[in-house]
Amino acid sequence: MDNTIEITGLRKEYKGFTLDDVTFTVPRGYIMGLIGPNGAGKTTIVKLIMNLIRRDAGEVRVFGMDNLRHEPEVKARIGFVYDAPRFPEDLRLETIASAISAFYEKWDGRRFRNLLEEFQLSPRQVFKKLSHGMKMKFSLAIALAHDADLILMDEPTAGLDPVFRFDLLTKLRALIQDERKTVLFSSHITSDLERVADFVTFVHKGRLVFSAAKDDILETWGVVRVSGDGISPAEVPGARGFRRTEHSLGVLTSDIAAARGRFGASVVCDMASLEDIMFFISKGNAHV
Amino acid sequence: MFKILRLEFLFNRWQLLTVLAIFTAYFAYMAYQIDSPRIFVVTMSIMIGLSMPFIILGREDKFKTAALMCSLPVRRTTIVLGKYAATWGAIGLGLGYALLFKAVFPFSKFAIGEILTARNFLVSLFLISLIVAVILPFTIRFGLTGIIILLVSGQLLGILALILTQALGGASNPMRFFFRAVKSGLQTLLTREAAPGFQLTLVAAIVAVNAASLFISRALYARRDL
Numbered sequence: 001m002d003n004t005i006e007i008t009g010l011r012k013e014y015k016g017f018t019l020d021d022v023t024f025t026v027p028r029g030y031i032m033g034l035i036g037p038n039g040a041g042k043t044t045i046v047k048l049i050m051n052l053i054r055r056d057a058g059e060v061r062v063f064g065m066d067n068l069r070h071e072p073e074v075k076a077r078i079g080f081v082y083d084a085p086r087f088p089e090d091l092r093l094e095t096i097a098s099a100i101s102a103f104y105e106k107w108d109g110r111r112f113r114n115l116l117e118e119f120q121l122s123p124r125q126v127f128k129k130l131s132h133g134m135k136m137k138f139s140l141a142i143a144l145a146h147d148a149d150l151i152l153m154d155e156p157t158a159g160l161d162p163v164f165r166f167d168l169l170t171k172l173r174a175l176i177q178d179e180r181k182t183v184l185f186s187s188h189i190t191s192d193l194e195r196v197a198d199f200v201t202f203v204h205k206g207r208l209v210f211s212a213a214k215d216d217i218l219e220t221w222g223v224v225r226v227s228g229d230g231i232s233p234a235e236v237p238g239a240r241g242f243r244r245t246e247h248s249l250g251v252l253t254s255d256i257a258a259a260r261g262r263f264g265a266s267v268v269c270d271m272a273s274l275e276d277i278m279f280f281i282s283k284g285n286a287h288v
Numbered sequence: 289m290f291k292i293l294r295l296e297f298l299f300n301r302w303q304l305l306t307v308l309a310i311f312t313a314y315f316a317y318m319a320y321q322i323d324s325p326r327i328f329v330v331t332m333s334i335m336i337g338l339s340m341p342f343i344i345l346g347r348e349d350k351f352k353t354a355a356l357m358c359s360l361p362v363r364r365t366t367i368v369l370g371k372y373a374a375t376w377g378a379i380g381l382g383l384g385y386a387l388l389f390k391a392v393f394p395f396s397k398f399a400i401g402e403i404l405t406a407r408n409f410l411v412s413l414f415l416i417s418l419i420v421a422v423i424l425p426f427t428i429r430f431g432l433t434g435i436i437i438l439l440v441s442g443q444l445l446g447i448l449a450l451i452l453t454q455a456l457g458g459a460s461n462p463m464r465f466f467f468r469a470v471k472s473g474l475q476t477l478l479t480r481e482a483a484p485g486f487q488l489t490l491v492a493a494i495v496a497v498n499a500a501s502l503f504i505s506r507a508l509y510a511r512r513d514l
Binding site: 076 | 291294295298299347351352353354355356358359360361362363511513514
């Protein structure tokens with residue numbers, strides 16, 4: 001499979017937080033969701049791909065090129081959407097777009113105007129007068145107007161109403177239909193990822209937990225629930241985390257079939273959602 | 289670099305014009321009050337050298353557009369070069385406006401011809417270069433916080449220098465020697481005969497100061513996390 005992004009042994013150290021040894025790939029023509037709780041390192045990874053922060057170790061290759069050595073070539077093919085748009089607030093949308101368009105050879109003015117129209121934005125509107133959702137729409141229009149091969153978005157759906165979130169996700173899904181474009185977006189809203197992502201990469205406390213096809217995860221991961229002290233978490237095959245309450249125990253497993261085989265009907269085995277996985281790994285009492 | 293220059297122009301044009309409009313009152317006051325062409329050149333240079341970079345870099349800091357700039361398909365070294373070009377462009381605009389105003393202002397104490405000399409031009413550029421050379425690396429690396437730290441540090445150093453000058457006493461103490469050297473340097477700059485050698489030295493100093501500042505800014509910006 002052709003990869004749009006290849007990240008190897010990525011490391012970034014901050015005071016009190018270290019992103020360490022992150023390795024994963026994003027295949028071309030697919031949507032990958034980067035999930036994890038707040039402070040897990042999602043934004044750090046996105047910023048490292050964009051070279052907005054310096055890496056301490058590791059390698060980032062985008063379109064087969066090193067993202068530092070070939071910075072302009074790589075960025076020319078990326079449509080980047082920030083978690084909070086960084087445009088001069090007192091300018092009209094058309095002025096901002098005019099300033100930015102000069103940097104992209106493939107900027108398509110007509111496409112940009114169509115996108116604004118589709119998002120119900122006027123080029124003469126002043127940026128600071130837009131709502132958060134409208135600002136995100138404008139950022140997305142900028143990112144899509146130069147026919148980028150990779151759409152990279154940091155928490156694009158945070159703070160958006162469900163209607164626009166749905167529209168945005170539908171748009172992303174439509175975007176990759178030509179099998180040439182790739183989308184990587186970070187989010188802590190797992191339902192968004194379940195709706196559109198083909199692959200999911202989960203980071204927690206600066207470390208990679210897994211990076212795999214979403215369907216594989218949803219088919220193999222599960223939660224074993226048992227009341228009382230019938231079993232211990234270590235007995236569950238593929239156990240990745242557990243949560244114990246006064247009367248019950250829930251164990252997250254990456255091999256629900258093996259767990260079913262082991263315990264049969266004596267326990268309840270549910271398929272795990274991405275939210276379950278995030279909850280058990282980040283909020284569970286302990287890892288097994 | 290020209291794309292960065294264009295972007296800075298589009299992002300800051302109205303603010304630059306607004307500041308120049310506000311400066312009109314200041315220039316009018318200077319032209320009306322100051323009867324020495326040299327003092328006019330020095331005060332105008334300091335004022336423009338301090339204010340114009342702040343407009344561009346201050347707005348960038350306010351709206352956090354450095355992250356936008358660095359997400360565009362250009363290298364950081366090019367961005368820094370573009371910022372220097374934009375700053376000097378804004379300074380050129382300020383100087384041009386100040387001179388034009390001086391030329392048409394009817395109540396000037398002296399004629400515009402008295403300040404339109406190669407020496408005055410070079411002295412003005414040299415003074416502005418000194419200011420810009422210090423301000424830009426700090427602001428490019430640390431934003432407005434950096435410049436506030438720089439200004440506060442300057443104030444504290446000034447207070448410390450005054451206290452030391454008083455405490456050490458005597459005409460030959462090192463602080464007084466330092467101040468005399470600065471004063472004499474400025475006097476030489478402003479009164480020395482404008483021989484070709486002197487002008488050439490000034491040009492070399494302007495180039496060296498800007499090149500050193502640009503070199504430092506590039507190194508600092510490359511290390512900046514956004």
